[in-house]
Amino acid sequence: MEPHKLFLTILIIPLIIFHTSTPCAAANSKLFREYIGAMFKDVKFSDEPTNPNVDFHFILSFAIDYDGLNSPSPTNGKFNIFWDSTNLSPSHVSSIKSKHPNIKVAVSLGGYTVGSEFAYFKPFSIHSWVSNAVTSLTSIIKTYGLDGIDIDYEHFQADPETFAECIGLLIKTLKKSKVISFASIAPYADDEVQRQYIALWKKYGNIIDYVNFQFYAYDKGTTIPQFLSYFNNQSSNYVGGKVLASFQSDLSRGLTPEHGFFTACKMLKSQEKLHGIFVWCADDSKANGFIHEKQSQEILATH
Structure with missing residues (x-):
């Protein structure tokens, strides 16, 4: 082999290995997140107990690219506010963040329904949707003093590649312009939902x-062993991602706090896999005084 060919071979091999290596998700964290405002039950940020030793994210639910509750229709990336903006206003965001330096506030996009209809992801084109979304969301985020976005589309009238490109470019643009500092996604175990979000993850997981x-x-x-199996399976679907444990505060589905959720979290923590906990949702938790949120934060804050 000629010397210059040998040099190129040696140079290229480590580059290929480096490029294809899979990043590992961070170990345990103290991140607690809670969706708020979707149910219009007069819940306020200040209602919820906040442990100063956790990183706390409120997630306003939802901003939707639809025109309104009366005969709603898609608006191609032109987002409007669909959360309880009376009790969760810009002044409320400013107040809670000034009183609690560990609190950040994000906005979730999409959701399950608009009024009585499904909220579809339905772009006219990638370019027009991204352009409209960047403009409308930048206005909302700056008006409310928000820190990040969450992607929670659950119904689709677009192929996975279009979803991946629209959402990926939206996150990339908002981060590049420093409008947001973090972004999350909120998939669940449905075949179509998973196709959409895994396509997004494969192309843009590095910025989520x-x-x-x-x-x-x-x-x-759901039992503790089942929950842990689900957790490991989804960690494999979103390789390298900070997959958070979660429960629903009306206790109607999944592994609930009464049936071992916190035991499962402690097991994940012992394995350095507890990347955080999130809850759906504060609106329902208000009725029981946020008892499970307090427990969640205690587990996260304890070494």
């Missing part, structure tokens, strides 16, 4: 900070 996997969407009566 958290995976709010909806483990509460599994059947009621």
Whole structure:
């Protein structure tokens, strides 16, 4: 072999190995997240107890690219506010963040329904949707003083490649312009949902900070071993991602706090896999005084 060919061979091999290596997700963290405002039950940020030793994210639910509750229709990336903006206003965001330096506030995009209709991801084109989304969301985020976005589309009238490109470019653009500092996705175990989000993850996973996997969407009566199996399976689907444990506060589905959720979290923590906990949702938790949120934060804050 000629010397210059030998040099090129030696140079290329380590580059290929480096490029294809899979990053490992971070170990345990103290991140607690909670969706808020979707149910219009007069819940306020200040209602919820906040442990100063956790990183706390409120997630406003939802901003939707639809025109309104009365005969709603898609608006191709032109987002409007669909959360309880009376109790969760810009002044409320500013107040809670000034009182609690460990709190950040994000906005979730999409959601399950608009009024009585499904909220579809339905772009006219990638370019027009991204352009409209960047403009409309930048306005909302700056008005409210928000820190990040969460992607929670659950119904689709677009192929996975279009979803991946639209959402990926949106996150990339908002981060590049420093409008947001973090982004998350909120998939669950449905074949079509998974096709969409895994396509997004494969192309843009490197700019997605958290995976709010909806483990509460599994059947009621989920056991601890089943939950841990689901967690490991989804960690394999979103390789290198910070997959968060989760429960639903009305206790209607999935592994609930009464049936071992916190035991499962402690087991994940012992394995250095507890990347955080999130809850759906504060609106329902208000009725019981946020008892499970307090427990969640205690587990996260304890070494």
